[in-house]
Amino acid sequence: MRQTRLVLLALALLGVSAGPGPVRADAGPATTPALGVSIDDFNYLDTSGEVTDQAAVHEKRLEEFMQGLRADVAAEPRYRLVAPGEARIRIVGGVQKMSTLIGWVKVALVDTVANRLVFERRYSFRGDSDQAWDRARIFVSRDVLAALAEAQPPAKTDAAAQIALAVFEFELDDTSAAAQASGPTPADATDLANVTKGVRELLAQSGRYHLIDPGRADGDAIKHQALRDCGGCDAAIAQKLGADQSLVGVVRRVSRTEYTVAFQLRDARSGAVVSRGDSGLRMGADYSWTRGAVRLVGDRLLDNGAHK
Structure with missing residues (x-):
């Protein structure tokens, strides 16, 4: 369901900024696994109002467009084509024929993890010819490959170069009117657990950090969610x-x-x-x-390059 919402969002938010740039790791001995990419079949819409039915011709051109785009991506050893449910980057889009001579191609890349x-x-x-569609595919492939290069997750660094990080459970500071009557609910605990999980996954995948399990830690501040x-x-x-x-992170409702949402990162020694x-x-x-x-930590911690 989450990926379905992402695809709908990607197709709907044309003209909206794609957000901050990719996360980058510190330099060091590294290996970069192939990035899993899926390319959904693009939708086709004809609003030209032409009398002649060219559906079969356009269906063939769209099929060749998709074959060419997939071949261009697969030709790069840095990427591997996978099923949508396995993809880190999901590519979606559509083609629209506006008039006899004008067409549009809409493309979006969705990072399913971030x-x-x-x-x-x-x-x-x-x-509206085979050559015109092929030229459009060449332009799209060029930009898609450039965007994939930017979206490539950072190489995993040598474990010795990683920062050992304890990410404690996010806490809830509820100042809403409803909190006075009902207090925290089981749904709140579930939502906070999802926040913690999302942030930990983001940091682990950055390659910069080695996460330390704080589950065995003890103390009143931890027991009472007051870190x-x-x-x-x-x-x-x-x-x-x-x-x-x-x-330490907190959600203030x-x-x-x-x-x-707020977080604070401290040096464990000092x-x-x-x-x-x-x-x-x-x-x-x-x-x-x-x-x-996830957006806050990605923007302020990873993109800004705070380190040891």
């Missing part, structure tokens, strides 16, 4: 776990449709703050917490 658009563009091409207010005690706890750094981020007020229901947290 849950964001990494590329989207609309192309206009002139002519955000313990004066930096998370750093000492992380050091005992063998981590170099600690990350203002109302059922307004929330903020307790000094290495990086922090605050999303500011966001609109969205509880299910959007994960998306907000």
Whole structure:
């Protein structure tokens, strides 16, 4: 279901910025696995109003367009074509015939892990012939390959060069009116668990960090979900776990449709703050917490290159 929503979003949000650039890791001995890419069959729409029915001709041209695009991507050893459910990057799009001589191609690349658009563009091409469609495919392939190169996950660095990081469970600071009456709910715990999972997956896949399991840690601040207010005690706890750094995150619910996300990264030895981020007020229901947290950590921590 999540990937279905992403595909619909990618096709709908034409003209919307694709968001921040790709996550990059620190330099070091590395190997880069082939990026799993799926290419959905593009939709076709004819709004030209022409009397002659050319459906069979256009169906053949679209089939050749898709074959060419897939061949262009598969020719690069950095990428491997996979089923949509296995893809890190999913490519979707459509072709629309506007008039006798004008056509459009719409393309979007969706990062299914980071849950964001990494590329989207609309192309206009002139002519309705085999040659015109092929020229359009060449332009699309060129830009798609460039976007895939940017979206390539960073190479996994040597374990010795990775930062050992303890990512503690995200905490909820509920200041909404409903909180006074009902307090935390089982749904809140599920949503927070999803936030923590999403952020941990993002950091693990960056190649920069080796995640330390904080599950065996103990202490009142952890038991009472109060690491955000313990004066930096998370750093000492992380050091005992063998981590170099600690990350504490909080979701602050203002109302059922307004929330903020914040995190703080500390050096485990000195307790000094290495990086922090605050999303500011966001609109969205509880299910959007994960998306907000992953975007914030990606923007402020990974893209800004905070390290040891």
